[in-house]
Structures are given as C-alpha cells and as structure tokens.
Amino acid sequence: MDELEFRRRLLADPQARQPEMQQQLQLEPQRQRYQQELLEMEQKLKQSLQLPVPADLADRLLLAQGIASFSERKQQRQRWFSLAAAVLVLGLLAPALYKQLFWSGNLAEHALAHVYHEAAYLVDERTNLPLTEVNQLLADFNAEFTQWPGAVRYARYCDFQGQRSLHLILQTTDGLMTVFVMPPQHGLTGGQQFADQNFHGQSLQLGQHSLVLVTDKQQALQPFAEELQQHIRWQI
Amino acid sequence: MPQRCTFSALSPVCYFIDLLKMKLSVMTNKHLRYEALVRSYHADLYRYACWLCQHKAVAEDLLQETFLRAWKSLDSLTDAAAAKSWLITILRRENARRFERKQFDYQDIDQDVLLDEQNLTQEQQAEQRLLRQHILQLAVDYREPLLLQLIFGMTGDEIASALELNLNTVNTRLFRARQQLKELLQAPTRGADQHG
Numbered sequence: 001m002d003e004l005e006f007r008r009r010l011l012a013d014p015q016a017r018q019p020e021m022q023q024q025l026q027l028e029p030q031r032q033r034y035q036q037e038l039l040e041m042e043q044k045l046k047q048s049l050q051l052p053v054p055a056d057l058a059d060r061l062l063l064a065q066g067i068a069s070f071s072e073r074k075q076q077r078q079r080w081f082s083l084a085a086a087v088l089v090l091g092l093l094a095p096a097l098y099k100q101l102f103w104s105g106n107l108a109e110h111a112l113a114h115v116y117h118e119a120a121y122l123v124d125e126r127t128n129l130p131l132t133e134v135n136q137l138l139a140d141f142n143a144e145f146t147q148w149p150g151a152v153r154y155a156r157y158c159d160f161q162g163q164r165s166l167h168l169i170l171q172t173t174d175g176l177m178t179v180f181v182m183p184p185q186h187g188l189t190g191g192q193q194f195a196d197q198n199f200h201g202q203s204l205q206l207g208q209h210s211l212v213l214v215t216d217k218q219q220a221l222q223p224f225a226e227e228l229q230q231h232i233r234w235q236i
Numbered sequence: 237m238p239q240r241c242t243f244s245a246l247s248p249v250c251y252f253i254d255l256l257k258m259k260l261s262v263m264t265n266k267h268l269r270y271e272a273l274v275r276s277y278h279a280d281l282y283r284y285a286c287w288l289c290q291h292k293a294v295a296e297d298l299l300q301e302t303f304l305r306a307w308k309s310l311d312s313l314t315d316a317a318a319a320k321s322w323l324i325t326i327l328r329r330e331n332a333r334r335f336e337r338k339q340f341d342y343q344d345i346d347q348d349v350l351l352d353e354q355n356l357t358q359e360q361q362a363e364q365r366l367l368r369q370h371i372l373q374l375a376v377d378y379r380e381p382l383l384l385q386l387i388f389g390m391t392g393d394e395i396a397s398a399l400e401l402n403l404n405t406v407n408t409r410l411f412r413a414r415q416q417l418k419e420l421l422q423a424p425t426r427g428a429d430q431h432g
Contacts, residue, residue: 012410013385013392041418046386048367051286053279057296061274061303068304 006031014038108194110161111201111212115178118167127153137166141181141209142235149231174220179228182210206234270307277323278303280387284324287383288331290372298334302327320388321398328398370420378413381406 001009001024009021014035016022025031054060128151135144137155151171158167158180166181194201200218204211204225211228213221278299285295285302305326306313313322356364371379384390384398396406 008411009407011414012407014414017391038414041414041421042386044363044367045371045382045417048364048371049283049287049383049386051283053282054296057282057299058275058278060296061278061300062271064300065270065274065304065307069307 007034010035010038014042107203107210107212108201111178111180111214112194112196112199114158114160114167114180115199115214127151129153129155134168138181138232140164141166141183143181143209144233144235145231146233147231149227172215172220172224174217174224175215177220177224178214180212180214182212204228206232209234266310270310273306273310273319273323274303277320281323281327284383284387285327285331287371287387288327288376288380289334294334298327298330301330305330321390321394324384324388324398367417367421370417373420374413374416378409378416381409382413385410 001020006021006024009018010016010031013021016025016035025035131145131148131152134148134152134155137157138144140157148170150173152168153171153176154167154169156167158165160167160180160182163183165183166179168179168181170177170179192203194203195218199214199216200221201212201214202221202225204213206229213225213228215221215224281302282295282299285298286292289295289298302323306323313319371382374382381395381399381401384395390398392403392406392410395401395410396403399406401409
C-alpha cells in the first residue's frame with residue numbers, strides 16, 4: 001500500500017479498525033506518528049461535537065408520546081361514541097320516519113289504497129260468513145249486527161295505518177261494499193266523502209266509532225249507510 | 237399468567253379479562269421498550285440532529301417527530317442491535333420531509349447558536365468554536381458521514397447502509413471531510429494562529 005493510499009484510508013478512519021491497516025501501521029513508525037496526529041484531531045472533533053443535551057429532553061420526548069397516544073385513543077373513543085350515537089338516534093327515529101314516509105295520514109287515501117291492494121284477491125263469491133262469526137270480530141269494537149240481509153264475503157282484522165281495524169266486505173244489491181270499522185281514537189283525518197275514478201267512499205261517525213265505506217257505485221253509499229245504521233248496534 | 241376462574245359460566249368473562257390483561261401488559265411492555273429507546277439514544281440523536289440542521293429548536297422538533305414515528309412503528313423493530321440505525325433512518329427521513337414541507341433555509345441561522353460555554357479555558361473555547369465553524373462549513377454530504385462516525389461510532393459499512401451509499405463513496409467522503417478540516421485548521425484564519 002503506497003503512502004497516498006494509506007493516508008487516504010487513515011483519513012477515512014483514523015482508528016484504523018481494519019486489520020490490514022493495523023498491519024500497515026506496524027510497518028513504519030512514521031505512519032504511527034501520522035495516525036497519532038490524526039487521533040488528536042479526532043479527539044478535538046469529538047469534543048466539539050459533544051453539544052450539551054438539555055437535561056429534560058428525554059422526559060419531554062416521552063411526554064410528547066404520552067400526549068400523542070392519549071389523544072389518539074381519545075379520538076378513537078370519540079369515533080366509536082359518535083357511531084353508537086348515530087345508530088341509537090336512527091333506531092329511535094326509524095319508526096317515526098317510517099310512519100312519516102309511508103303513511104299518508106289521510107283516511108281517504110288509505111282506504112282507497114287498501115281496497116285497491118286487496119280487492120283483487122280477497123273476495124270469493126262463494127264465501128258467506130255466518131253472522132255469529134262476524135259478531136265475534138265486531139265485539140272488539142263494542143258492536144254487533146242484529147241481522148244482515150246480504151252475504152258477508154270477508155271479515156278480518158286489518159292494519160289500517162297502524163290502527164287495528166275490522167275489514168268487512170259485504171254483498172249488497174248494488175255490488176260489493178267494503179267497510180272498515182275503526183277504533184274510537186284512530187287519530188286520522190279524512191273527509192266525509194271521497195272518490196277516485198273507480199271507487200267512492202264515505203266516512204261515517206257513529207258515536208265514538210268511525211266507519212269507512214268504499215264501493216264502486218256512488219249512489220249505493222247513502223242507502224247502504226242508512227241500512228248499516230239500522231242493523232248494527234253499538235254497545236254503550 | 238393471570239389466574240383463571242373455575243366457575244364455567246364466568247369463563248367468557250374471565251377470557252375477556254385475560255385478554256385485557258394481556259393487552260395491558262403488551263402496552264406496558266411497549267412503553268418500557270420505548271422509554272429505553274428514548275433514554276439510550278436521545279442524546280446522540282439530538283447532537284446529530286443539531287449538527288445536521290444547525291439549529292437547536294429545529295433539532296428538538298426533529299427529534300420529537302422522529303420518536304413519535306418510532307413509537308408508531310415500534311413493532312417493526314425486532315432487533316435491538318438495529319435500533320440505532322433504525323432511528324437514524326427515521327430521523328433522516330423526517331429531516332428530508334422538513335425540507336419538503338417548508339423551504340426555509342436554516343443555513344442562514346447564526347451558527348453561534350450551537351455554541352455553549354463549557355469548562356474550558358479561553359483558548360480551548362476559541363479553538364472549539366473554530367472547529368465547530370469548520371465542521372459547519374463542510375458540505376452536508378461530507379459532514380453527515382463524519383457525524384455518524386464520530387457521534388455514533390459507526391463503521392464504514394454501517395454508514396454506507398444508513399446513507400444508502402456504497403462503501404467507496406462513504407470512505408471518499410470521510411477522507412475528503414477530514415482533509416478539508418485539516419486544511420481549514422492549517423489555513424491562517426482569524427483567531428487560529430496557534431493552529432498554523
């Protein structure tokens with residue numbers, strides 16, 4: 001190894017940690033003196049680089065981490081809380097929203113919709129329910145038929161905008177008549193008369209009870225209403 | 237290991253409690269490891285950061301960011317022997333990010349900020365001040381491998397992998413850095429007569 005290369009390598013690492021450099025040092029005392037010189041400079045350099053470190057730096061670093069991970073956990077918790085709160089609110093509001101969106105609150109509209117929805121398949125011409133059976137159902141509304149001249153084609157409890165009502169389909173001389181017997185506090189708004197292209201309807205207030213009649217012939221409504229009032233008896 | 241309940245109906249609860257305890261012990265373990273890491277390396281890293289960015293407050297910020305990042309990825313550090321170079325890599329990356337973020341030129345900041353009064357004679361102080369100025373005069377490319385060698389006692393190979401350079405380049409830079417320092421020390425500079 002020539003002198004230039006040796007000095008080059010010693011300047012790169014004055015401690016001469018590589019074995020071959022140690023060998024080279026052993027060869028010539030002059031080289032050892034050069035290394036000594038460099039090591040002195042090395043010592044001074046090291047001292048110069050030794051800046052004082054603030055005594056509380058380590059603690060400050062640890063504190064910063066503590067704060068950072070605490071606020072991270074807090075953020076995570078807050079995220080979960082807000083998610084839970086959102087689910088809760090949605091859960092509480094869902095029924096109300098459902099009502100708001102899908103129930104019009106209008107008696108007439110609902111009555112017509114109900115008839116359209118069910119008219120197609122409810123009625124079987126052969127059915128003629130015995131009056132006692134109908135009266136059992138009517139008993140829930142404190143009402144009964146004393147008698148009824150026509151046939152009862154259909155009688156069942158139905159959900160009428162969240163209200164339990166009795167859905168009757170009666171045979172009259174003018175065709176089929178749908179009757180909804182509503183409980184006293186049905187809380188629905190509706191007109192006395194209503195109609196669309198196919199059906200005509202009327203709501204009746206008999207004491208505390210509401211009846212909603214729907215048929216396809218307008219002229220049948222009034223006589224039917226009168227007839228119904230004759231044959232139905234309200235208790236209390 | 238945590239004690240197990242014997243009542244079987246409670247065993248899901250116990251299992252959950254065990255899990256919590258384990259999680260807690262893992263957490264405390266992580267904290268202990270982190271604290272050891274901070275206490276072992278903060279001083280050298282701080283000095284390195286100071287010499288790298290030439291400003292104490294910036295160096296301290298850099299150290300905060302470095303250790304926060306180290307905390308986040310502490311799980312990836314499996315070899316204790318690699319901790320030093322791992323931290324240096326993070327610090328260098330954070331330092332580079334600092335330059336991406338804001339284009340401040342910290343080189344302009346008064347370099348005397350680095351100086352501190354120590355128990356040295358006037359003469360030694362003057363000498364040290366001069367040496368520090370010379371170190372700061374080195375280009376970062378030359379200064380950085382020198383810092384790694386002198387502050388952390390890293391070998392050429394370690395420096396090469398830390399700086400992602402090949403060994404020859406590192407050796408050349410170390411050689412040039414010292415050569416330049418020698419030249420600067422020998423040059424007749426203001427207040428450096430005794431180094432002639």
